[in-house]
Amino acid sequence: MITKSLKMVTAATALLALLYSCGGSDTGQMMEGDAAQQAYVAPGEYDEYYAFMSGGYSGQITAYGLPSGRLLKEIPVFSQYPENGYGYSEETKPMFNTSYGFVPWDDSHHIELSQTEGEFDGRWLFVNGNNTPRIARIDLTTFETVEILEIPDVAGLHCAPFITENSEYLVSGTRFSVPIPQKDVPIDTYKENFKGLINYVTVDPEHGHMDLAFQIEMPGFNYDLARNGKAVSHGWSFVTTYNSEQEHTLLEVNASQKDKDLMAVINWKKAEEYLEQGKFTERETSYFHNLMDEGSGIVNSTERTTTRILDPKECPDMVYFIPVPKSPHGCDVDPTGEYIVGNGKLSADMSVYSFSKIMKAIEDENFDGEFDGIPIINYEAALHGIVEKPGLGPLHTEFDGRGNAYTTFFISSEVVKWDVVSKEILDRQPTFYSPGHLVIPGGETRNPDGKYLVAMNKITKDRYLPTGPELAHSAQLFDISGDKMKLILDFPTKAEPHYAQAIAADKIQPNSVKFFDIESNTHPHATMGESRSRVERKGNEVHVYMTAIRSHLAPDNIEGIKLGDQVYFHLTNLEQDWDVPHGLAIQGATNAELLVMPGQTRTLLWEPKRQGVFAFYCTDFCSALHQEMSGYIRVSPQGSDVPLKWGLNEELHNDEEAALEFQENARKLANSQ
Amino acid sequence: MALSPNLSTSRWFQLAAVIALAGVFVFPLWQITLEAAQFPGGLQMHIWINKVSGSDKHIVKNINILNHYIGMQAIHPESIPELKYFPFVAYAMMALGLLGIWINKVWYYGFWFLLLAILGALGIYDFYLWLYDYGHNLDPKAPIEVPGMSYMPPLLGEKDLLNFYVKSYPHFGGLGLGLAVLLGFASFWTKWKFNKMQ
Numbered sequence: 001m002i003t004k005s006l007k008m009v010t011a012a013t014a015l016l017a018l019l020y021s022c023g024g025s026d027t028g029q030m031m032e033g034d035a036a037q038q039a040y041v042a043p044g045e046y047d048e049y050y051a052f053m054s055g056g057y058s059g060q061i062t063a064y065g066l067p068s069g070r071l072l073k074e075i076p077v078f079s080q081y082p083e084n085g086y087g088y089s090e091e092t093k094p095m096f097n098t099s100y101g102f103v104p105w106d107d108s109h110h111i112e113l114s115q116t117e118g119e120f121d122g123r124w125l126f127v128n129g130n131n132t133p134r135i136a137r138i139d140l141t142t143f144e145t146v147e148i149l150e151i152p153d154v155a156g157l158h159c160a161p162f163i164t165e166n167s168e169y170l171v172s173g174t175r176f177s178v179p180i181p182q183k184d185v186p187i188d189t190y191k192e193n194f195k196g197l198i199n200y201v202t203v204d205p206e207h208g209h210m211d212l213a214f215q216i217e218m219p220g221f222n223y224d225l226a227r228n229g230k231a232v233s234h235g236w237s238f239v240t241t242y243n244s245e246q247e248h249t250l251l252e253v254n255a256s257q258k259d260k261d262l263m264a265v266i267n268w269k270k271a272e273e274y275l276e277q278g279k280f281t282e283r284e285t286s287y288f289h290n291l292m293d294e295g296s297g298i299v300n301s302t303e304r305t306t307t308r309i310l311d312p313k314e315c316p317d318m319v320y321f322i323p324v325p326k327s328p329h330g331c332d333v334d335p336t337g338e339y340i341v342g343n344g345k346l347s348a349d350m351s352v353y354s355f356s357k358i359m360k361a362i363e364d365e366n367f368d369g370e371f372d373g374i375p376i377i378n379y380e381a382a383l384h385g386i387v388e389k390p391g392l393g394p395l396h397t398e399f400d401g402r403g404n405a406y407t408t409f410f411i412s413s414e415v416v417k418w419d420v421v422s423k424e425i426l427d428r429q430p431t432f433y434s435p436g437h438l439v440i441p442g443g444e445t446r447n448p449d450g451k452y453l454v455a456m457n458k459i460t461k462d463r464y465l466p467t468g469p470e471l472a473h474s475a476q477l478f479d480i481s482g483d484k485m486k487l488i489l490d491f492p493t494k495a496e497p498h499y500a501q502a503i504a505a506d507k508i509q510p511n512s513v514k515f516f517d518i519e520s521n522t523h524p525h526a527t528m529g530e531s532r533s534r535v536e537r538k539g540n541e542v543h544v545y546m547t548a549i550r551s552h553l554a555p556d557n558i559e560g561i562k563l564g565d566q567v568y569f570h571l572t573n574l575e576q577d578w579d580v581p582h583g584l585a586i587q588g589a590t591n592a593e594l595l596v597m598p599g600q601t602r603t604l605l606w607e608p609k610r611q612g613v614f615a616f617y618c619t620d621f622c623s624a625l626h627q628e629m630s631g632y633i634r635v636s637p638q639g640s641d642v643p644l645k646w647g648l649n650e651e652l653h654n655d656e657e658a659a660l661e662f663q664e665n666a667r668k669l670a671n672s673q
Numbered sequence: 674m675a676l677s678p679n680l681s682t683s684r685w686f687q688l689a690a691v692i693a694l695a696g697v698f699v700f701p702l703w704q705i706t707l708e709a710a711q712f713p714g715g716l717q718m719h720i721w722i723n724k725v726s727g728s729d730k731h732i733v734k735n736i737n738i739l740n741h742y743i744g745m746q747a748i749h750p751e752s753i754p755e756l757k758y759f760p761f762v763a764y765a766m767m768a769l770g771l772l773g774i775w776i777n778k779v780w781y782y783g784f785w786f787l788l789l790a791i792l793g794a795l796g797i798y799d800f801y802l803w804l805y806d807y808g809h810n811l812d813p814k815a816p817i818e819v820p821g822m823s824y825m826p827p828l829l830g831e832k833d834l835l836n837f838y839v840k841s842y843p844h845f846g847g848l849g850l851g852l853a854v855l856l857g858f859a860s861f862w863t864k865w866k867f868n869k870m871q
Contacts, residue, residue, distance in 0.1 A: 549738065575738075576735070577731060623742075624742060624816075625742065
């Protein structure tokens with residue numbers, strides 16, 4: 001059945017594509033003569049922009065250089081990353097704590113860079129986890145995930161984490177409405193039991209720490225995407241919804257019946273007033289806040305148990321709806337803050353709203369009824385105009401700061417440039433194939449840098465050499481500085497980038513940390529100097545205080561470990577130079593390796609499974625004698641009298657006292673059994 | 674206008690010489706730069722009258738890490754005695770220089786600049802001995818041994834040492850010292866001229 005309907009959709013799509021792509025040029029002819037030169041960044045030269053792309057089902061973020069399309073780094077966020085031990089090391093494991101327990105994966109969708117006065121400030125980057133609703137913060141001085149906040153009582157946090165122009169709030173909404181609080185009810189009681197929440201998370205302006213300020217309880221729709229007002233519309237949020245039919249099964253048909261769905265228009269300054277007046281209800285719930293301590297690199301995880309709910313029925317003038325043609329996806333606000341583009345993904349036309357007209361309609365109470373006590377603004381009264389037949393399947397729009405908008409069309413596989421005020425279509429270029437989001441550096445800010453545009457495609461097919469059934473996604477870079485968009489680069493991307501944001505390199509590059517200052521390392525298990533490296537036993541817990549510096553680990557010979565021990569390797573990298581990480585791999589480790597940056601301490605738990613002598617070594621080719629950077633750990637049977645010893649190029653130290661204590665404990669244990 | 678020394682010319686030169694000498698406390702005496710592909714911009718080590726520093730605060734540590742592969746001793750500035758007593762020698766010479774302004778005698782100016790020149794030369798010779806020792810006194814268990822190779826950086830000039838290209842030149846402090854000798858000579862010479870004119 002599924003296959004059959006998929007085939008039908010594909011056939012219909014192909015037909016529509018045929019209808020709409022007349023005049024499209026041959027893909028091979030697209031590259032112009034000097035295109036390669038425009039995207040060329042000579043060896044040793046730097047890119048002009050960083051582009052941060054979400055990883056979709058990888059749960060991570062990738063950083064690319066533009067215009068070269070060079071992959072600079074994959075930043076692990078919502079998925080464990082054995083490559084450097086993120087989510088495996090004792091310090092970072094708590095980053096994955098949620099009210100569901102340890103969740104080692106998520107689906108990351110939308111990148112939001114922190115803003116000051118409507119422009120990117122290059123401090124932090126936020127991204128949502130879709131599946132187990134979470135928002136993460138990445139510090140752009142270290143390119144590390146430093147905080148994850150769970151969002152309670154929502155399902156599928158797709159509509160997230162959209163930022164306001166001074167990073168006051170990260171706004172998010174539930175993609176799937178669910179019973180709130182969760183309860184065991186028949187699914188077909190959707191209309192009576194299911195609700196949606198729109199969440200406002202504050203960002204501390206000094207440290208970036210996130211905090212759930214309040215949640216607005218909304219009708220049970222699917223909240224899809226949002227944007228916040230800027231400049232004239234600052235203080236307002238715009239949230240698209242679909243499934244205003246409130247169906248719970250075969251959504252592709254049942255949620256596509258109405259001619260128009262609804263976009264929520266939220267006055268968050270009003271919400272702040274209601275909050276101040278105490279017009280909220282406090283509800284018991286459970287969600288986790290995981291924050292990395294800067295000095296030690298240790299993640300502290302705390303459970304939070306209350307949330308504040310605002311109900312639009314009791315808080316008038318806070319939330320409105322406005323009709324949007326058929327199942328809208330993105331809603332995007334132009335740099336002036338006046339125009340809001342509703343991308344109705346199943347509609348042939350696009351609606352552009354005017355903020356001042358919305359305000360006027362609200363003032364005149366020009367409403368077309370209400371839904372659940374929320375007034376519905378008259379569609380025509382708020383409309384700036386309609387972009388007629390721009391293409392098929394509009395998804396997302398970005399702006400160039402010169403009065404133009406650029407919209408991706410999934411079904412007709414193209415990017416279309418149009419004039420925001422006149423709504424006139426100016427240019428269209430095919431993409432390969434079926435773009436989702438697009439990004440222009442600063443394209444969602446008050447001050448876009450309209451030089452490049454990257455379209456991120458959902459379908460790759462024949463763009464690159466084939467790699468079996470699973471293909472990298474494809475992206476195309478366009479030069480948009482002229483009247484016509486010009487394709488200048490085509491490059492594969494990791495996993496599935498949804499949204500991306502790009503920022504001028506000089507807002508990030510000067511602040512990039514080269515290494516961690518070892519004098520600021522406050523890790524309780526740090527080893528400050530090779531002479532302090534040691535091994536300590538506490539019952540069946542063994543703590544190895546190990547240091548790494550070119551080209552040896554200290555200690556590199558360890559004896560006196562027994563089967564049944566839990567051995568914690570606390571590795572401190574003593575280097576204080578740029579780009580000298582050291583790794584630690586231990587034979588038989590059932591978790592991962594550690595990759596430790598200079599000045600940092602990281603801990604890996606190793607539980608020996610057999611007796612014998614096992615090797616460990618540095619995994620990062622750190623120096624000419626990297627291959628020599630290794631050691632041995634001896635594992636003896638339980639109850640053996642091999643004393644605890646350790647050393648580096650010397651007689652092994654003998655911790656007689658610790659050994660005796662252990663024997664004493666072992667004897668007690670044996671007697672008690 | 675020809676130089677026609679008057680009563681106080683020599684004193685002014687002597688004062689200038691003392692100020693130039695004081696520069697050794699403000700700037701490094703010498704700079705040794707190590708250049709290699711993996712170190713963009715090079716590693717700059719600065720030798721001061723009382724310390725060893727570099728282009729960043731970890732430079733000595735990082736050079737020691739590299740040097741241990743070829744068996745060079747680690748540089749421990751706190752165990753180099755010269756760095757402790759050289760500052761006192763410099764202070765003494767500055768005091769003696771100021772005394773000269775008061776005495777203002779040709780023999781005293783001559784004595785001061787010659788003493789400074791001799792001490793300066795001895796200092797450079799001492800520096801040479803340290804460089805020789807670091808370059809030749811190698812650990813026999815060094816991981817990397819190149820037969821016949823020693824690693825003495827040049828005292829003045831540039832040289833290839835394995836993967837590094839090493840440049841060694843005086844820094845402002847060292848130039849100030851040289852200038853102090855010249856200015857000391859100038860006060861001696863102008864005083865001598867002045868006496869002859871009288």
